[in-house]
Amino acid sequence: MKLIAENRGTVILDACHLVASGGEGSVYAKGGEAYKLYHQPRDLSEKIRLLQAFAHPGVVHPRGALRDEQGGFVGYWMERRHGTSLPNLFAEAWRKANHFGAAETTKTVLAMREIVSFAHSRQALLVDANEFNWLVDGTTPWVIDIDSWQVGPYQASALMPSIRDWSATEFSEYTDWFAWGIVTFQIFIGIHPYKGIHPAFGRGKLVERMIANASIFDAGVRLNSAVRSLDEVPTRLREWYRATFQEGVRTLPPATLDDTGLASPGYRRTYHGDAVVSVTQLSSPLPPAAGFPATYVAHDRMLRIGGRLFAVVNDSDRGLIELDEAGIVRTSWPVMANATVFFRTAGLSNYLGQPYLLTVADQVNIFPAAFLRAQKILDVFSDNGIFAIVLAQDPRTALVSRYLCRLEAGQWRAIEQEHTEETFINAASTGSGIVGYIPGNGELRVYSSKTFAQHQVQSAAVKAEMILEQLNGQIVFRSGGLMYRLQVSARGA
Known part of the structure; x- marks a missing residue:
C-alpha cells in the first residue's frame, strides 16, 4: 500500500508492518514511524493539524496527515515508541522482575501528571486516557491515541466505563483528573480503587460502586493479600485518592509529594509446610x-x-x-x-x-x-x-x-x-x-x-x-x- 505522509513523503506499507487493528482503524509501524489508518476515514485533517501542535516528550502526537495516491485523507503518522503497556506496572510479577518499586512508581505517576497538565494548558481534554492508552519505558510514560482527545470544535465520545466520572454530566479537566487517579492508583496498589469485596455489592458491580463512592477506602472492603499496601502511596496523594474515590471530592491532585511511600515490600512471612x-x-x-x-x-x-x-x-x-x-x-x-x-x-x-x-x-x-x-x-x-x-x-x-x-x-x-x-x-x-x-x-x-x-x-x-x-x-x-x-x-x- 502506497501512501503520502505529510511532512515526510511517500511510504509503502506491507502486511508485516501491521501492529493492531480495531474498530476505528489499523496501526502500522515501519522503522521509526507509526501510521494510523482509519477504516472509514472522514476528513479529520484539521483536527490532526491542531494536534500537531502538542509537541511534548510524553505525548505521541501526529506529525502529519496520511493521504492515498488520489489525495484523500486516510489517517496520520507519528513517531514510533517502544514501551510496555501500563497494565504491566500493576502486576507484582512484572514489578519484581523489572525492579520497579515505590520510588519508580512515584516518578512515573508524577510524569503522567505533568503530561495531563500539559494537555490542559493547551485547552485539550484527554477524556479516555485509560490504562491501555499509555506506554512506559523505565519511568518515562507516553500517552498515545491522542486523536481521541477533545480539542477545538472536535468533541470526544468514547470512554471506558472504568475511568468515567459518573458524577459528571460533561467532560472537564476534573473528569480527566478522576481518570488519571483511577489509572495511577492501580500502579501503586495493583487494583482498581472500586474493586475488592464490598459487603453491600456483588462481584462485578464496578459501575454501581463508582456511582456510590464505595471504594477500597471503605473499612468493610476485603482485599486479597496480593494487593499492595496503601502505605506505599505518598501521604498527600493517598489523601487525595481517598477524597476523590470515597468522598466524591473533585480537586487537582498534588503537584509535589512529601514522601515516596514505603520501600517495595518483600515477602513478610516465613513459610512452613504441612501435610499437603x-x-x-x-x-x-x-x-x-x-x-x-x-x-x-x-x-x-x-x-x-x-x-x-x-x-x-x-x-x-x-x-x-x-x-x-x-x-x-x-x-x-x-x-x-x-x-x-x-x-x-x-x-x-x-x-x-x-x-x-x-x-x-x-x-x-x-x-x-x-x-x-x-x-x-x-x-x-x-x-x-x-x-x-x-x-x-x-x-x-x-x-x-x-x-x-x-x-x-x-x-x-x-x-x-x-x-x-x-x-x-x-x-x-x-x-x-x-x-x-x-x-x-x-x-x-x-x-x-x-x-x-x-x-x-x-x-x-x-x-x-x-x-x-x-x-x-x-x-x-x-x-x-x-x-x-x-x-x-x-x-x-
Whole structure:
C-alpha cells in the first residue's frame, strides 16, 4: 500500500508492518514511524493539524496527515515508541522482575501528571486516557491515541466505563483528573480503587460502586493479600485518592509529594509446610538469571518464551527466529512480530482484528482464539502447546476474566471462564505436564496440561504473594534473596 505522509513523503506499507487493528482503524509501524489508518476515514485533517501542535516528550502526537495516491485523507503518522503497556506496572510479577518499586512508581505517576497538565494548558481534554492508552519505558510514560482527545470544535465520545466520572454530566479537566487517579492508583496498589469485596455489592458491580463512592477506602472492603499496601502511596496523594474515590471530592491532585511511600515490600512471612504442600529452601544466593548470547542475526530485540531463545524482527513476515544458547539460528517462524505481544510463556497476535495465541512446544504454533476478539489481553500462560490460561479485560464493562483454554482441532476454545481481580497469571510449569497456579485468593491450583485434570489445594504454606517460576523442572518462588521449591504431594495433586 502506497501512501503520502505529510511532512515526510511517500511510504509503502506491507502486511508485516501491521501492529493492531480495531474498530476505528489499523496501526502500522515501519522503522521509526507509526501510521494510523482509519477504516472509514472522514476528513479529520484539521483536527490532526491542531494536534500537531502538542509537541511534548510524553505525548505521541501526529506529525502529519496520511493521504492515498488520489489525495484523500486516510489517517496520520507519528513517531514510533517502544514501551510496555501500563497494565504491566500493576502486576507484582512484572514489578519484581523489572525492579520497579515505590520510588519508580512515584516518578512515573508524577510524569503522567505533568503530561495531563500539559494537555490542559493547551485547552485539550484527554477524556479516555485509560490504562491501555499509555506506554512506559523505565519511568518515562507516553500517552498515545491522542486523536481521541477533545480539542477545538472536535468533541470526544468514547470512554471506558472504568475511568468515567459518573458524577459528571460533561467532560472537564476534573473528569480527566478522576481518570488519571483511577489509572495511577492501580500502579501503586495493583487494583482498581472500586474493586475488592464490598459487603453491600456483588462481584462485578464496578459501575454501581463508582456511582456510590464505595471504594477500597471503605473499612468493610476485603482485599486479597496480593494487593499492595496503601502505605506505599505518598501521604498527600493517598489523601487525595481517598477524597476523590470515597468522598466524591473533585480537586487537582498534588503537584509535589512529601514522601515516596514505603520501600517495595518483600515477602513478610516465613513459610512452613504441612501435610499437603511443602516449601523447601533451594539456594543462597539466587542463581544468576540467564542472559542473551551474542549473535550475528539482525534483530530488534531478544526474548525467551517458555525457556527458549528467540530473536524478534519487527518488519518481517518471519519475525521470530529461534536461536540456540550459542546464538546460532535453529529456524525461523512466520510470525508478524509487529502485531504480537509476547509474554513469559506465550504470545498474542492481533491480525486484522482477529486474535491468535502463539505457543511454544515442539514447534511454534499460532492458532485463532475467536473468543478473545475485542478484548484487552493482560497476560497469557501456556504449557505443552495445548493448555493456556488467559487474563483478558472487556473494555465495555472493565470486567477481567480468566479463561482456561484448550487447543482443539486448530482452534483455541475457552473451557472455563471466571471473573477475577488479578492483573497477571501467577503460574509455572514443571515442564513435564504439571502446572502450579496461585490466583489472587491465595489458594493453589494444580493442573495437568495434558489431561486438564485440576485440583484445588488449601494450605497455610501457600500465600498469594509467592511469585511462581520454573527452575530445572521444579516450581519455585523467591523470597528475601533466597529461592524456595513448592512441592505438592500426591494427596494434594
